[in-house]
Amino acid sequence: MVKIGACRGGMVLRAALALLATLFLTAPSQASSPDDRVAALRLVETSAPGDTLAVLYSGDGGWGPLDRDVAKVLAKGGVPVIGVDSLRYFLTPRSPQAAADDLTASLRRYQRSWGRREVVLVGYSFGADALPAIVPRLPPDVRAQVKTMVLIGTGPDGDLAFHLNSWLNRPSADSYPVAPAIEALKGLPMTCIYGDKERRDVCADLPATTIRQVRLAGSHHFNGDYEALGRAVLRAVSL
Numbered sequence: 001m002v003k004i005g006a007c008r009g010g011m012v013l014r015a016a017l018a019l020l021a022t023l024f025l026t027a028p029s030q031a032s033s034p035d036d037r038v039a040a041l042r043l044v045e046t047s048a049p050g051d052t053l054a055v056l057y058s059g060d061g062g063w064g065p066l067d068r069d070v071a072k073v074l075a076k077g078g079v080p081v082i083g084v085d086s087l088r089y090f091l092t093p094r095s096p097q098a099a100a101d102d103l104t105a106s107l108r109r110y111q112r113s114w115g116r117r118e119v120v121l122v123g124y125s126f127g128a129d130a131l132p133a134i135v136p137r138l139p140p141d142v143r144a145q146v147k148t149m150v151l152i153g154t155g156p157d158g159d160l161a162f163h164l165n166s167w168l169n170r171p172s173a174d175s176y177p178v179a180p181a182i183e184a185l186k187g188l189p190m191t192c193i194y195g196d197k198e199r200r201d202v203c204a205d206l207p208a209t210t211i212r213q214v215r216l217a218g219s220h221h222f223n224g225d226y227e228a229l230g231r232a233v234l235r236a237v238s239l
Contacts, residue, residue, distance in 0.1 A: 035109065043106060044067075044085065046083065051078075051117070055103065056071055058083065058084065058124055060125065060126035065226060070229060071230075079237060082110055100134050103138065119146050128152055133176060148191065149191075154182075158175060158176050191214060193233065196216070
């Protein structure tokens with residue numbers, strides 16, 4: 001989740017509401033056919049010639065500098081990326097199954113058009129909190145293609161719908177605890193990356209037998225060193 005102070009200023013609140021209103025008008029809707037479903041998601045493409053396809057779910061600040069830089073590092077390392085703007089996507093509340101269906105349609109579309117088979121899943125902040133609820137609902141053939149999952153800046157609570165409370169680091173009525181969802185995926189190779197100044201990251205408290213842990217300098221935004229973060233993600237997906 002985005003780490004900001006409480007939005008007490010009227011100007012800040014009005015600006016946030018205006019942004020959300022604009023995004024809501026262009027938020028992806030539920031579509032009928034798989035191709036229509038993928039087109040409606042407005043995925044961000046970062047192409048590369050490698051054999052493995054990465055799907056990167058952003059934080060609830062939208063597709064920002066961290067996500068772009070990590071995607072660029074992965075692409076330079078031979079891992080093409082399709083990006084999900086979590087702010088735009090989760091403005092429409094999703095059930096775990098609906099989100100898994102969207103991910104499945106996206107993977108099948110890009111595996112077909114880009115000629116990739118293996119898949120790695122990467123999530124940052126809100127996206128990291130969401131993935132553990134989505135992955136169990138993937139069809140068995142798609143789940144079998146997931147080589148690894150990398151979670152960055154994972155919080156204690158997850159949600160599949162954006163609420164203004166997300167920007168205040170407050171769980172909603174629909175939030176679920178992330179740690180049990182991660183532990184339920186034991187057996188899937190997983191890595192969590194967190195900052196050594198991060199106070200809310202749940203991964204640091206999980207057993208090393210469940211998830212591999214990588215600690216970097218900084219807090220939720222890793223001191224702005226997204227190049228180093230990207231390299232850590234690339235190492236994790238290359239294991």
